[in-house]
Amino acid sequence: MKKIGFIPLRKGSKGIPNKNKRKMVGRPLFTWVLGEAIFSELDEVYVYTDDESIIEFITKEYSWTDKVKALLRSEESASDSASTEFAMLEFCESINYDFDIFCLLQATSPFTKRGDINTCLAKIGSEYDSALTVVNTHRFLWNENGTPINYNPHKRPRRQDFEGLLVENGAVYVIGKDALKKNENRLGDNVAIVKMSEESLMEIDTEPDWIAIESLLIERQKREKESKKITHIVLDVDGVFTDGTITYTKEGEHTKSFDMRDGMGLEILRQFNVEVMVMTSEDSQLVAKRMQKLKIEHIFLGVKDKYTLLSKILLDKRIYLSNIAYVGDDVNDLTNICSVGWSLVPNNATSIVKQHADVVLSENSGAGAIREACQFIMNYNKRF
Template identity: 60%
Template structure:
């Protein structure tokens, strides 16, 4: 059965302007649920939006997976008054070829591939017509007239004895095509429920909500860290290899300054069976030439979504983030900084990265930060050598 997902995005947002494109932990908000969808059991994932800038970003950044597609939605179904169901109907009529329709919300960045798969299973394996994600909350709910909804005030239960309430968290919805064609609703018929953690209930309607969810996301990534032998060193370029400065003339980019000692450190590291990978958002011919000189064959230029790209890179090699050391200096490195086995940042990195990195180097960018990292990794990997 063909399992198709839609992630509806609107260009305009009143609560937080440009919310869907705003960087959360260094990545556009929508990219978190998109990445979860890519690595789930879904067959295809559509970004459905009225924002051409997002469509261009998706087409450029996710060329490495055939799962991801972008589709322009009409202005009428992207207005403030339009319902999500109206966008789903337009989408279903445009696509047609699917058996299972999955609605994913960009404002739920804590959604994981496992959450998506579990919701799909409610329909595919447990024979439900549709399914959605919920949170089991143990909070006491009240009506506006001063009466309690879910407990007796004279018999207040202990938390451990209280079943609580299941509350829709708006993250994942799944329905069969036939059920959707009949009901024109995201869920109908027999409905399965999938529980997600309580923190996934936070809705992003204000900048305060944004900060809360961003911190939750950072902590979630850090908790999944695994320490093992480092097989890969992944490096940003500007602000890591270089001092972050670029010299221009009338023809454009003219020069960058690289530290020669960094090159020797990387050569020694490769001799000790640590593969070096360069991952940068800039598309620079100067960088390409320098990496060729350093014989770094895995050099990836112009990568904006470094987290999803690195996830696929490791999956292709049957490896994981635990085998990776990462050096970055700015917010677009944050997702990887929070996720890899060991993360490093130069002494002059931005404060947000320093606050999340495992190790703040004593050397600044372009002044031996990479060489220092190499020496630390060589010592660290010795503990995994056989006696």
């Protein structure tokens, strides 16, 4: 059976401008869901948007997989008055309903994990024609006229004795093709429920919502961290190998300064069977030449969604985040810094990454920070 994912995005956002593209823990908001969809059991994932810059981003950023496709939606389906169902049906007709199972994913639900998607997909079959994600919330509800809805206030139950209510969190909806055609709706007649964490009930409508959800995501990533033997080190370039400054001439980028001690540290580290990888958002030929000089084979240039690419590399190499040491310096490194086994940052890194890194090095970028990180890894690995 062909299972497709569908992520609708609109340019307009009244509460938070450019919400879908704004960086949440250093990544565009929509990439949190898209990344999980890529590694789920979905066969294809479509991003349906009226924002051509997002289409360009997806085309460039996810060239390493043929699973992701970005399509331009009509102005009518992207209007304030258009429903999600309108966009769904417009899209389905455009691809002639070429699927068996349809999965609607909301980009504003960054807590969605691949396991949530897979569990919903698995529900579709002889018993259920659709599924959705919910949260079991232990809240006491009231009507505006002052009457309780779901409990007796004179016999207030303890939380552990209260079943609570199941509330849609708007994250994942899955439906079979026949039910979708019949109902023209995201849900069919026999609906299965899949529970997600209570934090996933939060919506991103205001700046305080954004701040709260970003903090929760950071803590979730850090909570899931494990520390094992370090087998790979992944390094950013500008602000890690270099001091972050670039000299330009009228022809373009001219020079970057690298510290020779850092190169020696990496050479020594490789002798202890730690593989070195470089991942940078800049697409620089100067960087490519320097890494070639250092005999670093695994160089990834022009990467904007570093976490998703790192996840792909880990799957290919059959290693884990806990085996990774990561050295970065700015917000676009933040998700990786919060997720890997050990994260290290130069002493002159930005305050946000220093706040969440495992180790703040005593040396500055471009002035021995990498050499210090290499020594830390060698000392740490001795226990294994």
